[in-house]
Amino acid sequence: AQKVTQAQTEISVVEKEDVTLDCVYETRDTTYYLFWYKQPPSGELVFLIRRNSFDEQNEISGRYSWNFQKSTSSFNFTITASQVVDSAVYFCALSEAGGSNYKLTFGKGTLLTVNP
Amino acid sequence: SQTIHQWPATLVQPVGSPLSLECTVEGTSNPNLYWYRQAAGRGLQLLFYSVGIGQISSEVPQNLSASRPQDRQFILSSKKLLLSDSGFYLCAWSAYIQTGTGPYEQYFGPGTRLTVT
Numbered sequence: 001a002q003k004v005t006q007a008q009t010e011i012s013v014v015e016k017e018d019v020t021l022d023c024v025y026e027t028r029d030t031t032y033y034l035f036w037y038k039q040p041p042s043g044e045l046v047f048l049i050r051r052n053s054f055d056e057q058n059e060i061s062g063r064y065s066w067n068f069q070k071s072t073s074s075f076n077f078t079i080t081a082s083q084v085v086d087s088a089v090y091f092c093a094l095s096e097a098g099g100s101n102y103k104l105t106f107g108k109g110t111l112l113t114v115n116p
Numbered sequence: 117s118q119t120i121h122q123w124p125a126t127l128v129q130p131v132g133s134p135l136s137l138e139c140t141v142e143g144t145s146n147p148n149l150y151w152y153r154q155a156a157g158r159g160l161q162l163l164f165y166s167v168g169i170g171q172i173s174s175e176v177p178q179n180l181s182a183s184r185p186q187d188r189q190f191i192l193s194s195k196k197l198l199l200s201d202s203g204f205y206l207c208a209w210s211a212y213i214q215t216g217t218g219p220y221e222q223y224f225g226p227g228t229r230l231t232v233t
Binding site for chain 1: 158159160162165175204206208218219220221222223224225226227229
């Protein structure tokens with residue numbers, strides 16, 4: 001069975017600090033996909049990134065970057081120079097490439113608070 | 117562009133009353149559709165998913181049901197609500213997944229906050 005662990009329940013930083021959100025996953029499949037979502041106080045989940053298990057290149061998108069390491073089953077997310085608007089719950093999710101529904105298994109999320 | 121709508125945004129219902137939450141998607145055809153519940157502890161639980169009209173799969177046995185009467189419409193229902201049904205209900209869609217293409221990202225609606233009293 002697949003599992004996603006986000007060990008950091010809450011993180012609080014001061015604006016402009018860098019912050020890394022950890023994500024560790026478990027799966028028996030060799031082909032799988034990893035995702036990160038942001039849930040601001042409004043409640044709607046916002047898709048951030050999708051990565052398949054064959055692509056271990058790190059990705060950068062503006063102030064966001066992702067570090068995928070298959071050797072440690074981790075897919076960590078870093079926000080550089082954090083801003084107050086980054087305050088949200090961040091979810092890591094995993095989907096195994098089997099069947100026709102591709103269910104997402106979510107971690108419990110990390111609440112990030114960026115203080116001015 | 118694609119958009120997903122959910123209504124109502126908030127709902128307060130007494131125990132034992134029926135429930136109907138609606139989700140519609142615009143700008144895409146034959147999407148996969150999903151219902152999730154987010155309880156107070158923050159975790160997201162997949163309740164139902166659908167790969168086509170009339171095709172519903174349940175993930176968790178409970179007193180909820182789902183239906184997909186039209187391609188882009190997904191309805192979550194209950195005949196009698198329980199206190200434990202309180203939570204934040206999220207509908208999501210993803211592009212139709214062809215064999216070998218892998219799962220696409222899911223896009224979520226604004227959610228319905230349900231309080232059962």
